Amino acid sequence: MTSTAVRVRSAPEYDLAVVGAGFAGLACARSAAVRGLSVLVLDRQARAGQVIHTTGLLVKEAAERWEVPARLTQRIRGVRLYAPTLSYIDLTAPGYYFLATNTAALMQWLAEEARRAGARLRYDCPFRGASRDTGAMVLAGIGARVRYLVGADGAHSSVARAFGLSRNRAFLxxxxxxxxxxxxxxxxxxxxxxxxxxAPGYIGWVVPGVDGMAQVGLAARWPHKPDLPAFERKLAPLFDWSRARRIARRGGRIPVGGRVARFARDRVLLVGDAAGIVSPLTAGGIHTALESGWRAAHAIADYLEADGPEPARxxxxxxxxxxxxRALRVVADLPLPNWLFNAMLGSAALRLVASSIYFHRRSDGALSRATSREEAELRRPAD
Ligand SMILES: Cc1cc2nc3c(=O)[nH]c(=O)nc-3n(C[C@H](O)[C@H](O)[C@H](O)COP(=O)(O)OP(=O)(O)OC[C@H]3O[C@@H](n4cnc5c(N)ncnc54)[C@H](O)[C@@H]3O)c2cc1C
Structure with a gap:
């Protein structure tokens, strides 16, 4: 008999550890805690909302599902699509809207929601690996024993690396x-x-934000580096910059290769960007991060508490x-010339394609489909 076998093992301290207090991690932590699991969340940032790498635009479906407080958002009812010449068309769809957000405040709100549900959040606490011990995993540097681990640590997931899971390869x-x-x-x-x-492979944007802020950005197929100053020079005649003051600059890579091949193994599951759950076409990942975190929480609670199937299934x-x-991403990556965009701007075909990209209903199939029990959890305010 080995010494490992005779060692007295302590019971796991947490049912679930979530690495990453972003959209996916906090949605997962909140729902798992509401389902009665003991949950520990680790994030390397010093506090919620300290570092923001996203524009933070929410689609209508996410705003409604997660009941984000109105004070954190600014409703935007339509899209103005500009050709390279800066002539434009306006696009709207009855009842559809986007929400610009005060994203740092939104992260603080999501963190508070997870805390109120009973999750323990530890900031300034990077994931340093985990070792398996019978029936549990032990988090390196923290010593906590956990029954299940979720990697919600974004596009360059350390959890994926530590457990030999697949990594994102294609980015904007x-x-x-x-x-x-x-x-x-x-x-x-x-x-x-x-x-x-x-912006080869994507677009530039100006988002009228909360409290009169404006977010100006662009993305391009990686490794092409988008030239923000050149884009800002292009915008100079469109808006009044005479009193403008820059207060933040941010950026990052967005995975657009679709769901990674291997996103789970024994008692470890990736969610959100870590699993490549981002629209390869629009690069919108907040709605799907929230949904995948929420979906994972229920699968893990069913597995740990109700003899449900392995959450990976x-x-x-x-x-x-x-x-x-993914097929449309191949088209978006084609080096289409600017004269083609100029020529097509007024066409019915471009209007149709653009409207279906911006305003299609994002149900995301099984990701968003809820049982009545799951719906009840979403509606239930945390104690
Ligand atoms: C410039 C830009 C603009 C974007 N704009 C939009 C938009 O307007 N709308 C939209 O829907 N999507 C947008 N996206 C995509 C969207 O931001 C992401 O899909 C979304 O943030 C994914 O959420 P997540 O929780 O999976 O990961 P993240 O938001 O990346 O959160 C990961 C968390 O894990 C933490 N973490 C990372 N590594 C570790 C570690 N080793 N240990 C502990 N913690 C760790 C991080 O600190 C972070 O808090 C944009 C992305 C970029 C880069």
């Missing part, structure tokens, strides 16, 4: 600056700019494969 690189006092921006439009030279069925959007 996005860069954004946030300004106070930019004049002349229509606040009811998401301003989107087609320009295959400045539920995730395999629920996580979208994005087959169509």
């Amino acid at each position: 690189l996005g860069i954004e600056a946030e300004y106070e006092d930019v004049g002349g921006i229509d606040p009811d439009r998401l301003h989107c700019f087609l320009d295959s030279k400045l 539920a995730a395999t069925a629920a996580y979208p494969r994005f087959a169509l959007k």
Whole structure:
């Protein structure tokens, strides 16, 4: 008999450890805690919302499902789509809207929701690996024993690396600056700019934000580096920059290769960007991060508390494969010339394609489908 076998083992201290207090991790932690699991969340940031790498635009479906407080958001009812020449068309759909967010405050709210549900949040606490011990995993540097581990640590997941899971390979690189006092921006439009030279594979944007802020950014197929100053020079004649003050700059890589091949193994599951659950076409990942975190929480609670199937099975069925959007990403990556965008701007075909990209209903199939028990959890305020 080995010494390991005779050692007296202490019971796991937490049912679930979640690495990453982003959208996916906090949604997962909240729902798992509401389901009665003891939950520990680790994040390397010093506090909620300390570092923001996203524009933070929410689609209507996410806003409604997660009941984000109105004080943190600014409703935008339509899209203004600009050709490279800066002529434009307006697109709207009855009842549809986007929400610009005060994203740092949104992260603080999500963290507070998870805490109120009973999760323990530890900031300034990077994931340093975990070792397996019978029936549990032990988190390196923390010593906590946990029954299940979720990797919600973003596009470059350390959890994926530590457990030999698949990594994201295809990215857009996005860069954004946030300004106070930019004049002349229509606040009811998401301003989107087609320009295959400045933003190959994606678009530029100006988002009229909360409290009069404006977010100006663009993304391009990685490893192409988007040139934000050149984009800002292009915008100079459109808006009034005379009193503008830049207050933040941010950016990061967005995985657009679709769901990674191997996103789970024994008692470890990836969610959100870590699992590549981001629309390969629009690069929107907040809605799917929230949904995948929530979905994972229920699968893990069913598994740990109710003899449910291994959560990887539920995730395999629920996580979208994005087959169509991956195919459309190939089209978006084609080096289309700017004259083509200019020529097509007024066409019915472009209007149709753009409207279906911006306003299609994002149900994400099984990812968002809830049983009545899960719906009840979503509606239940945390104690
Ligand atoms: C420039 C840009 C603009 C974007 N704009 C939008 C948008 O407007 N709308 C939209 O829907 N999507 C947008 N996206 C995509 C969206 O931001 C992501 O899909 C979303 O944030 C994914 O959420 P997540 O919780 O999976 O990961 P993240 O938001 O990346 O959160 C991961 C968390 O894990 C933590 N972490 C990382 N490593 C460790 C570690 N080793 N130990 C402990 N903690 C760790 C991080 O600190 C972070 O808190 C944008 C992305 C970029 C880069």
